[in-house]
Amino acid sequence: MTIRCIIDTDPGIDDAVAILLALASPAFDILGITTVAGNIGITTTTRNAGRICALMGRPVPVQAGAAGPLARKGFDTAEIHGADGLGGVAFPASATLPGADAVGFLAETLTREPAGSVWVLTLGPLTNIARLVQDHPEAAARIGQVVAMGGAVRDRGNIGPRSEFNMAADPEAADIVLGAGLPMVLIPLDVTRQVRATPDDCAALHAAGTPQAEFSARLIEAYFQSTTVTGPGAESRPLHDPCVMLYALDPGLFGLEAMGLSVDLGPTRDAGALTPDAARPQVQVATSVQGRAAVARLIAGLA
Ligand code: BDR
Ligand code: CA
16 A cells, blocks of 8 residues: 655654655655644754755655644754754755645645545644644545654653643644544554664664665664663663654554543643543544564664
8 A cells, every 4th residue: 555645744853764764665655744843943844854855865845834833832852853953963955945835735735636545644743734624624624544643641741741742842733633533543652662773773774774774873873862861761762753654554563542532731741641531532542562563664664
């Protein structure tokens, strides 16, 4: 099966690895990349999306989207993803200019392509997708599948005790998207924390000899350097966003549970936290994963 898709993203070290996997895999037909502010500002996430495509020699259309969340201030996480959003890994410049209408691009593409044929793979805050739902509901209803990295369901958060970055960065957008009744698979921290890269995995990527594997190794090594971890897990790092592509490639790696989810819209650091709620539309939530098999699939795809 070919996955015809639009990738909505805030690159971002792990976004970049995810996009490289998709660009390298013949299973993906990438119609465009839409960008959102999240890990870093919109100018930089958009520039980075173009640079990742340039490395791969692929003229995928890039469209800049939301410069900030629907209703609150954005985060600055430069300490994890570096001042350039890509951990200082030197990607080539893009020769093509991005567009500036992510939501219009999403709406036009979904309206033009057969209903149900286009997947939307989200790796960042859900601001663009919420605007699509609000401003172009007929187009949003034509999405074949949303696969979204975000949230923590039973596991702890990574912003507040229960909130995860992509949901916390724009809780109102997450609330709109999770309440829209779209066909949706959510890939939360519960599973992404189990898909972990080790120094041996980086060595395997260096040895693979493809640009996408080499740059993924450099990105993951930059992630090791930008985060200090002690105790269990110190010798590996989670591959959050690549799990979206891995789900699309091989859904059998993941176990899903259907549930409705409400979103904390309060003022605390737990804004964006998810709580199972039977009154909300059901989404499929990944709650288990074969972690080492997923990493092996990632390395094979990049190699
Ligand atoms: C998510 O937050 C971002 O920092 C990563 O790119 C990923 O999308 C993980 O919580
Ligand atoms: Ca991301």
